[in-house]
Amino acid sequence: MKAFAELLDRLIFTPGRTAKLTLLVDYFRKSPDPDRGYALAALAGTLELNAVKPMMLRDLVLERMDETLFRYSYDYVGDLAETIALVWDGDPEDRPQPRPGEVVRLMQSLGRTEVRKAVRDLLNRLDTSGRFAFLKLVTGGLRIGVSARLAKQALADMGGKDVAEIETLWHGLAPPYESLFAWLEGRQERPVLATPAIFHSVMLANPVREGDLDTLDPSDFAAEWKWDGIRVQLSHFGGQIRLYSRSGDDISAAFPDVVDAAVFDGVVDGELLVGGTSRSGEPTRTFSDLQQRLNRKSVSSRLLQDYPAFVRAYDILFEGQEDVRGEAFVARRERLRRLIEQAPEERFDLSPLVPFSSWEELETLRRNPPDPVIEGVMLKRRDSAYQAGRAKGPWFKWKREPLNVDAVLMYAQRGHGKRSSYYSDFTFGVWTAGEEGDVLVPVGKAYFGFTDAELETLDRYVRHNTVDRFGPVRALRAEPDHGFVVEVAFEGINRSTRHKSGVAMRFPRIARLRTDKLPRDADRLGTLLDLIG
Known part of the structure; x- marks a missing residue:
């Protein structure tokens, strides 16, 4: 684990993208199979291991350490894996250090009742840096500033390939990716994928910034609505059908109603929504409704009936076996129109174009x-x-434009990675009428949007205004005349039965610290409900 542990340590303290790429390429070139393949899977989020829960790790460390001392240690360090790695009193001196491949294969072979003993034994065998790497590996919480895309770019740099080639192969391969590394090193031909219905890297758009449209001719562009669902790609080749998320995760099992209706061959890019299509005449439903179908390994007949899914098509990549990605958008759209007309109307429709003649007219429509x-x-x-x-x-x-409300900080938790020593994850609330007067009710969580200097201010407030603790969470002083008000920006809001407040925000972030306001001046729950309509 030594080389992998050193890689993690250096990645945590290396801020620049180019420097991180250099570290990754160097590790992939020098490390043997299958170690580098399992390390790659951990970095890219494709490593599947028997779950090691934080509660199990806490129980193990409390077998040999006073609970109060551990709690103080955890509060000081801020990261569970790092805390355990530092306080564990193992004896690795005369014991060989296991390699990542050995650790992964051992964990994958264990039954549920065997995991606890194996984790204890490995913690005893490993040194401090090895324990840290092992715990990050088995908990799936690396949080070291490396995305799956960055890991794939490192592979492309290592082998002198285009990252799009890596993306095309990625979801047809599995850890430890030995055939992928062999191809990158020129030792064998390009890997043959297990399914022809592979994922193809999607095309992404840039946000409109100030001045971006000033020099552009509106007549050169087509406009269509941006729908609030999730971006998907439907691939049907060789009798095999797969539905992929934007990041390439196979979500076919959760949406059999869509997969079974894909009677056409090819690859379609679109938005996954629930409710009715424009062709069926039924209304499209909110993202909150779509969430009832997301992140499920299987789906009940009741869910299929209550939350019918469909794809609103944006583009076409392949028509049958023909790759049409090189054609102009208007030509691809005509192909897509013909294809969707032949598809079941309750499962597929075409995203409509938005007629406009000037940017000013389009801005009005956008608003x-x-x-x-x-x-x-x-x-x-x-x-x-x-x-x-x-x-x-x-x-x-x-x-x-994002929606905005003023809210009061209610709870705080430490961040991860380079923010592990700061309280940077916040729960905020707004006022509503209670039995004995106004009370704060939580309406969302946010952990970004503020600068490093603002984080220092927030962290200092948390440390000086904690009134209670619930494990790693601190409850903050939040009274009408004493508390911390923040302006929260968010992309949308829906009703939600899963939240005490009855609402759920989309993509909330802290936009400003409102030190000029008292908590009593923060918004009320009714304001949020009015936004829903």
């Missing part, structure tokens, strides 16, 4: 969309090819 499920507009050059990634110029996304 006043005809459907609450619309979150903005997409701009696509009429002559644009379908390119993987986020190229500057061909496609833009112009979202609605």
Whole structure:
């Protein structure tokens, strides 16, 4: 584990993207199979192990350490894996250090009742850095500033390939990726994928910034609504059908109603929504309704009936076996129109174009969309090819202005990675009428949007105004005349039965610290309910 532990340690303290790439490429080149493949899977989030829960780790460390001392240690360090790695009194001196491949294969072979003993034994065998790497590996919580995309770019740099080639192969392969490394090193041919219905890297849009449209001719662009669902890709080749998320995760099992209705061959890019299609005449439902179908390994007949899913098609990558990504957008859209017309109307429709003649006219439409499920507009050059990634110029996304409310900080928790020593994860609330007067009710959580200097201010407030503790969570002083008010920006809001407040925000973030306001001046729950309509 030594080389992997050193890699994690250096990645945590290396801020620049280029420097991180250099570290990754060097590790992949020097480490043997299967160690580097399992390390890659851990970095990219594709490593599947028997679950090691934080509660089990706490129980193990409390077998040999006073609970109060551990709690103080955890509060000081801020990261569970690092805390346990430091306080564990193992004896690794005369014991060989296991390699990542050995650890992964052992954990994958264990039954549920065997995991606890194996974790204890490995913690005893490993040194401090090895324990840290092992715990990060088995808990799946690396949080070291390396995305799956960055890991794939490192592979491309290592082998002198285009990252789009890596993306194309990625979801047809599995850890420890030995055939992938052999190809990158020129030792064998390009890997043959297990399914022809593979995921193809999607084309992404750049947000419209100030001045971006000033030099562009509106007649060169087509506009369509940006729908508030999740981006998907439906692939049907060789009798095999797969539904993928934007990141390439196979979500077919959760949406059999969509998969079974894909009677066409090819690859379609679109938005997964629930409710009715424009062809069926039934209304499209909110993202909150779509969430009832997300993150499920299987789906009941009741859910299929109550939350019917469909795909609103945006683009086509392949028509049958023909790759049409190089054609102009308008030509691809005509192909897509014909294909969708032949598909079941309750499962597929075509995202409509938005007629406009000037940017001013389109901005008015953007601010006043005809459907609450619309979150903005997409701009696509009429002559644009379908390119993987986020190229500057061909496609833009112009979202609605974010909604804003003033809320009061109620709870705080330490962050992870380089923020593990700061309280940077916040729960905030607004006022509502209670039995004995106004009370705060939580309405969301946010952990970004503030600068490093503002984080220092927030962290200092938490440390000086904690009134209670619930494990790693601190309850903060939040009274009408004493508390911390923040301006929260968010992309949308829906009713939710899963939250005490009855509402759920979409993509909340802390936009400003409102040190000029008292908590009594923060918004009320009724304000949020009015936004829903």
